[in-house]
Amino acid sequence: MSTDTKSIKINEELLKPASKEEKTQLVVMRESTTYWQDVWKKLKSNKVAMASLFVIIFITLLAIIGPMLSPYSYSDQFRGEEHMTPNAKHWFGTDQLGRDLFVRVLYGTRISLAIGVVASIMVLIIGSIYGAIAGYFGGKVDNIMMRFAEVLSAVPDILMVILLSVVLKEPLQAAFDSNGFLRQLSNIGPGIISIFITFALLYWVGMARIVRGQVLSLKEQEYVTAAKALGGSHRRIIFKHLIPNSIGQITVTATLQIPNAIFTESFLSFLGLGVDAPMASLGSLTSSAMNGIYSYPYQLIFPALFISIIILAFNLLGDGLRDALDPRMKK
Amino acid sequence: MYKYILKRIAFSLITLFFIVTITFFLMHAVPGGPFTGEKTLKPEILENLNRKYGLDKPLYVQYGNYLLSLLKLDLGPSYYHLGTTVNDIIARSFPVSAKLGAVAIILALLMGIPAGVIAALKRGKWQDRTVMLIATIGIAVPGFVVATVGMIVFGVKLGWLPTVGLKSVKHYILPAFSLAFFPSAFIARLMRTSMLEVINQDYIRTARAKGLSKFFVVFKHALKNSILPVVTYIGPLTAGIMTGSFVVEKIFTIPGLGRYFINSITNRDYSVIMGVTIFYGALLIIMTLVVDIVYVFIDPRIKLQK
Numbered sequence: 001m002s003t004d005t006k007s008i009k010i011n012e013e014l015l016k017p018a019s020k021e022e023k024t025q026l027v028v029m030r031e032s033t034t035y036w037q038d039v040w041k042k043l044k045s046n047k048v049a050m051a052s053l054f055v056i057i058f059i060t061l062l063a064i065i066g067p068m069l070s071p072y073s074y075s076d077q078f079r080g081e082e083h084m085t086p087n088a089k090h091w092f093g094t095d096q097l098g099r100d101l102f103v104r105v106l107y108g109t110r111i112s113l114a115i116g117v118v119a120s121i122m123v124l125i126i127g128s129i130y131g132a133i134a135g136y137f138g139g140k141v142d143n144i145m146m147r148f149a150e151v152l153s154a155v156p157d158i159l160m161v162i163l164l165s166v167v168l169k170e171p172l173q174a175a176f177d178s179n180g181f182l183r184q185l186s187n188i189g190p191g192i193i194s195i196f197i198t199f200a201l202l203y204w205v206g207m208a209r210i211v212r213g214q215v216l217s218l219k220e221q222e223y224v225t226a227a228k229a230l231g232g233s234h235r236r237i238i239f240k241h242l243i244p245n246s247i248g249q250i251t252v253t254a255t256l257q258i259p260n261a262i263f264t265e266s267f268l269s270f271l272g273l274g275v276d277a278p279m280a281s282l283g284s285l286t287s288s289a290m291n292g293i294y295s296y297p298y299q300l301i302f303p304a305l306f307i308s309i310i311i312l313a314f315n316l317l318g319d320g321l322r323d324a325l326d327p328r329m330k331k
Numbered sequence: 332m333y334k335y336i337l338k339r340i341a342f343s344l345i346t347l348f349f350i351v352t353i354t355f356f357l358m359h360a361v362p363g364g365p366f367t368g369e370k371t372l373k374p375e376i377l378e379n380l381n382r383k384y385g386l387d388k389p390l391y392v393q394y395g396n397y398l399l400s401l402l403k404l405d406l407g408p409s410y411y412h413l414g415t416t417v418n419d420i421i422a423r424s425f426p427v428s429a430k431l432g433a434v435a436i437i438l439a440l441l442m443g444i445p446a447g448v449i450a451a452l453k454r455g456k457w458q459d460r461t462v463m464l465i466a467t468i469g470i471a472v473p474g475f476v477v478a479t480v481g482m483i484v485f486g487v488k489l490g491w492l493p494t495v496g497l498k499s500v501k502h503y504i505l506p507a508f509s510l511a512f513f514p515s516a517f518i519a520r521l522m523r524t525s526m527l528e529v530i531n532q533d534y535i536r537t538a539r540a541k542g543l544s545k546f547f548v549v550f551k552h553a554l555k556n557s558i559l560p561v562v563t564y565i566g567p568l569t570a571g572i573m574t575g576s577f578v579v580e581k582i583f584t585i586p587g588l589g590r591y592f593i594n595s596i597t598n599r600d601y602s603v604i605m606g607v608t609i610f611y612g613a614l615l616i617i618m619t620l621v622v623d624i625v626y627v628f629i630d631p632r633i634k635l636q637k
Binding site: 150151154155156158159160162163164166167170259263266267270271272273286287289290293294297300304307308309311312315316 | 342343345346349350353354357358360361467468470471472473474475476479480482483487570573574577578581582592593596597599604608611612615616619
């Protein structure tokens with residue numbers, strides 16, 4: 001036992017390989033985050049945007065699930081229960097035909113949201129491809145393409161939507177009636193389809209401009225040169241490099257396109273050019289509430305409130321996204 | 332500079348031609364033509380009508396004729412209100428819309444600009460927050476909601492304001508305010524942003540350092556420079572007021588062109604739809620052109636560039 005004191009005592013604990021936690025403690029760099037994690041983190045700290053996101057999710061769920069839980073359908077008419085004020089049986093009251101307004105408003109919300117999202121996806125696809133091609137090829141191609149876009153953007157959009165919905169109504173209805181496959185679409189109505197067509201024709205210009213601007217600066221970057229040197233085709237460079245790298249701007253523009261489309265649709269439906277009865281959108285509900293506005297003003301409140309809240313929430317979320325995605329704001 | 336203006340004029344003409352062409356071919360793509368309504372006409376009568384209005388000719392001849400008559404500023408006859416021309420209708424109902432629109436534009440500028448300036452000068456304080464809150468809501472609430480709510484509250488419940496027609500000054504309040512609500516919110520935001528940018532510039536600090544009063548600096552230096560984005564917005568503003576007039580004239584039963592336009596759609600009055608679309612299109616293009624040209628004169632930086 002006494003000889004032991006001469007030997008060097010080594011604490012074996014110290015010779016053990018470092019554990020994971022110890023290693024991470026030594027790493028000075030912060031955890032690497034992906035682009036979207038970064039965006040999400042910034043968005044989370046923005047209270048207004050998060051509240052808007054929550055409202056949007058809530059309204060979307062309500063619009064999807066609500067009508068399923070209700071015992072009424074959007075076209076059920078209850079004789080003797082016309083023009084009821086909000087009560088326990090009909091939460092939002094009933095309209096002039098005795099239809100339950102709660103279900104109708106939720107259906108209208110569904111239609112309005114669907115229009116916003118579909119229109120924004122169409123704008124996203126057409127606009128980003130058009131803009132990326134114009135920006136990437138530059139020169140004459142760019143000049144001609146952007147001139148054409150400029151002419152289109154000078155065309156008053158509402159007038160064109162109205163014109164197209166007038167022109168397309170009958171041919172579309174005929175197409176729905178003749179073809180079995182298209183008949184499913186006739187539920188949506190020719191009014192909405194013509195709104196979609198006009199969005200696809202006119203509204204991509206803003207998106208195209210933004211993507212073109214991004215691509216013009218991105219295409220000078222080294223990785224694009226590298227991709228070219230490695231023999232990447234134009235198509236590959238545009239779709240694998242340029243568009244994915246402009247995704248921030250594209251997301252913001254697409255988000256802000258949604259309220260825009262909802263706005264236009266409600267405007268047209270209000271004028272009687274959008275959805276056809278018995279289908280309802282928030283605009284057409286407001287419009288039909290107008291007929292009895294002096295006696296039954298409550299019929300107006302809910303659809304008007306829903307439109308305003310949806311548009312407000314998407315606008316605020318779009319603003320928040322812009323702040324989160326804008327690299328110039330990065331600290 | 333003149334080259335730039337000429338270029339703008341040429342571009343406007345191209346756009347107008349584009350609108351005319353699209354409108355013409357779209358309206359002629361409608362199946363059945365203008366005389367197929369609820370009551371079916373005898374084929375002989377239909378033929379006569381078609382001959383009278385030149386609808387029996389091939390499409391390109393009709394297109395050529397239409398372009399020629401447009402050069403003479405003739406928009407053709409109405410197919411629905413027999414005996415009246417589209418020009419008559421516009422001459423009768425456009426002044427009503429124009430008057431209301433002008434009042435609304437002035438109102439939007441009078442509400443939006445001061446609100447934006449105050450918000451910028453009191454940045455972060457309660458004045459700023461109030462203006463921004465109202466402006467944010469203003470952008471989200473559609474014009475027809477503002478109009479109907481205004482009508483219920485001030486017209487029906489309180490009974491302060493009339494809700495039908497445009498007979499007196501009082502009649503203008505509700506429709507003009509409904510039209511001006513959205514644009515004034517937009518202008519306030521625009522004005523706030525550009526004012527904030529301008530008041531941080533060196534020359535503003537210099538002016539303050541010289542001992543000029545804050546009031547003087549804001550009005551003499553900052554306002555002049557920060558108002559430029561608002562001038563650019565006047566083009567889209569006109570477009571917004573115009574589309575807004577479609578609903579507002581419907582809600583307040585005002586006999587303006589917007590209401591006529593919407594009615595002509597329900598009546599399938601094709602020549603009126605076509606004529607009014609072209610008229611509105613031309614109006615907007617001219618407004619944008621005027622704003623662009625005015626801009627060259629008020630912003631010296633553009634003169635240097637072009």
